[in-house]
Amino acid sequence: MKLYSYFRSSAAYRVRIALNLKHIDHQLLTVNLLKSEQQSxxxxxxxxxxxxxxxExxxxxxxxxxxxxxxLEETYPETPxxxxxxxxxxxxxxxxxxxxxxxHPVDNLRVLKYLTSELGVDDDAKNAWYRHWVEVGFDSIEKLLSENCQFCVGDKPTLADVCLVPQVFNAIRFKVDMNKYPKIAAVYQHCNTLSAFSDAAPQNQPDAV
Amino acid sequence: MKLYSYFRSSAAYRVRIALNLKHIDHQLLTVNLLKSEQQSxxxxxxxxxxxxxxxExxxxxxxxxxxxxxxLEETYPETPxxxxxxxxxxxxxxxxxxxxxxxHPVDNLRVLKYLTSELGVDDDAKNAWYRHWVEVGFDSIEKLLSENCQFCVGDKPTLADVCLVPQVFNAIRFKVDMNKYPKIAAVYQHCNTLSAFSDAAPQNQPDAV
Structure with a gap:
C-alpha cells in the first residue's frame, strides 16, 4: 500500500496512526499542500x-x-x-x-485561504475563526469523555482517538487553550506515549519543515 | 424510536430517508433551528x-x-x-x-451565521460562499458517478444517495446551476421518484414552512 500524505494534513495524520496501530506495511509518498501538488x-x-x-x-x-x-477496519480486523x-x-x-x-472541514486550509483571499479576512480574524470552531467542537467532546480516561472510549485506542489526536495537534498550533479541556488533553497526552501515535505525528514525517 | 428533526436540516433529512428505506417505525419530533431550540x-x-x-x-x-x-445499517441489515x-x-x-x-459542514447554518454576524459578510458574498463549496464538491462527485446511472453506486439506493439528495435539495435552494452536474441531477431526480426519498423531503415534513 502507498499512502499519499502531507505532514500537517490532519486527515492524512489519521490514516498514518491507523496504519501504525494495525501494523500495516506501507510506503509513504508526500504531496505538498502548500505548493498545491494535490491538484497536479x-x-x-x-x-x-x-x-x-x-x-493506493x-x-x-x-x-x-x-x-x-x-x-482498513474491514480488511484488517486484527487490532480493531x-x-x-x-x-x-x-x-x-x-x-x-x-x-x-x-x-476539521470548517478549519481546513482551503477554507482559511478562501477567508483571506476572497473575503479579505485578516490574520487575527482568521485565527479567531479557527479557534472558535475548535472550541465549539471541543466543548461538546469534553462532555462525552469519562473522568480519568486514557482513551476516548473504553481502555484501548479506537477510531475516536485516531481522529482526536490530529485535531488536538492543530488546536495547539493555533493556540487553543487546552486547559479548558482536561479530559481531551489527557487522552492526547496518553495516546502520544504510544509509538503508533507519536510516529505518525507531523514533526516525525519525512516532509516535516 | 424518536427522531429529532428540523425540516430543512440536511443531516436530519439523511436519517429520515434511511429510516424510510429501511421501513423502521419511528416518531418524528421537531426542533426549530431558526429559534435555536437545539440549544434548549x-x-x-x-x-x-x-x-x-x-x-432516541x-x-x-x-x-x-x-x-x-x-x-441503523448494523442493527437493521435488511434493505442494506x-x-x-x-x-x-x-x-x-x-x-x-x-x-x-x-x-455540508462548511455551508452549515451556524457557519453562515458566523460569516454574517462576526465577519460582516453581506448576503451576496454569503451566497457565493455557499455555492462555491457546493460546486467544488459537486465537481468531484460528478467525476465519480457513472454515465446514465440512477443511483450513485450500483443499481440500488445506498448511503451515498442518502447523503447526496439532501445536499442537492439545498444546492437548488441556493441557486447552484445543476445543469453543470447532469449525473448528480439524474440521481437526484431518480431517487425522488421513490417514496422513501420524497416522503423525507423538507416540504413534506410536519414543520415545513
Whole structure:
C-alpha cells in the first residue's frame, strides 16, 4: 500500500496512526499542500477529488480519510479500532464525526485561504475563526469523555482517538487553550506515549519543515 | 424510536430517508433551528452536542447523522444501504464523506451565521460562499458517478444517495446551476421518484414552512 500524505494534513495524520496501530506495511509518498501538488495532473489521476490523503491499494486508489479508516477496519480486523457492539461503535463514530464533520472541514486550509483571499479576512480574524470552531467542537467532546480516561472510549485506542489526536495537534498550533479541556488533553497526552501515535505525528514525517 | 428533526436540516433529512428505506417505525419530533431550540436545556439533555439530528433508541440517544446511519445499517441489515464487499463499501462511503465532510459542514447554518454576524459578510458574498463549496464538491462527485446511472453506486439506493439528495435539495435552494452536474441531477431526480426519498423531503415534513 502507498499512502499519499502531507505532514500537517490532519486527515492524512489519521490514516498514518491507523496504519501504525494495525501494523500495516506501507510506503509513504508526500504531496505538498502548500505548493498545491494535490491538484497536479499526476495526483488528480490518482484521486480526482484533489485532496489528501489517498491510499493506493491493489484494487485501486481510495480517497476520504474516514472511508479509508472504515476500509482498513474491514480488511484488517486484527487490532480493531471500532470495538464492541453496534451501540458502542456508534459512540466511537459519534466522536469521529464530531471532529471530522463539525470541526476539521470548517478549519481546513482551503477554507482559511478562501477567508483571506476572497473575503479579505485578516490574520487575527482568521485565527479567531479557527479557534472558535475548535472550541465549539471541543466543548461538546469534553462532555462525552469519562473522568480519568486514557482513551476516548473504553481502555484501548479506537477510531475516536485516531481522529482526536490530529485535531488536538492543530488546536495547539493555533493556540487553543487546552486547559479548558482536561479530559481531551489527557487522552492526547496518553495516546502520544504510544509509538503508533507519536510516529505518525507531523514533526516525525519525512516532509516535516 | 424518536427522531429529532428540523425540516430543512440536511443531516436530519439523511436519517429520515434511511429510516424510510429501511421501513423502521419511528416518531418524528421537531426542533426549530431558526429559534435555536437545539440549544434548549431540554434538547441539550438529550444531545449535549446541541445539533440535529438525534435518534432516541431504547439504549439511549445517538447523535451525528453518519453515526446514526452506520448504527441503523448494523442493527437493521435488511434493505442494506452499504452494499458489496469492503472495496465497494469504500466507494459508497467515499461519496458520503465527500458530501458530509467536504461540503455540508462548511455551508452549515451556524457557519453562515458566523460569516454574517462576526465577519460582516453581506448576503451576496454569503451566497457565493455557499455555492462555491457546493460546486467544488459537486465537481468531484460528478467525476465519480457513472454515465446514465440512477443511483450513485450500483443499481440500488445506498448511503451515498442518502447523503447526496439532501445536499442537492439545498444546492437548488441556493441557486447552484445543476445543469453543470447532469449525473448528480439524474440521481437526484431518480431517487425522488421513490417514496422513501420524497416522503423525507423538507416540504413534506410536519414543520415545513
Amino acid at each position: 495532473a499526476d495526483y488528480m489521476a490518482k484521486n480526482p477529488q484533489g485532496l489528501l490523503p489517498a491510499l 491499494t491493489e484494487q485501486g486508489v481510495l480517497a476520504q480519510s474516514l472511508a479509508i479508516l472504515e476500509y 479500532l471500532l470495538i464492541g457492539n453496534a451501540w458502542q461503535k456508534a459512540q466511537i463514530r459519534n466522536i469521529c464525526y464530531a471532529i471530522a464533520c463539525d470541526i | 436545556a431540554d434538547y441539550m439533555a438529550k444531545n449535549p452536542q446541541g445539533l440535529l439530528p438525534a435518534l 433508541t431504547e439504549q439511549g440517544v445517538l447523535a451525528q447523522s453518519l453515526a446514526i446511519l452506520e448504527y 444501504l452499504l452494499i458489496g464487499n469492503a472495496w465497494q463499501k469504500a466507494q459508497i462511503r467515499n461519496i458520503c464523506y465527500a458530501i458530509a465532510c467536504d461540503i
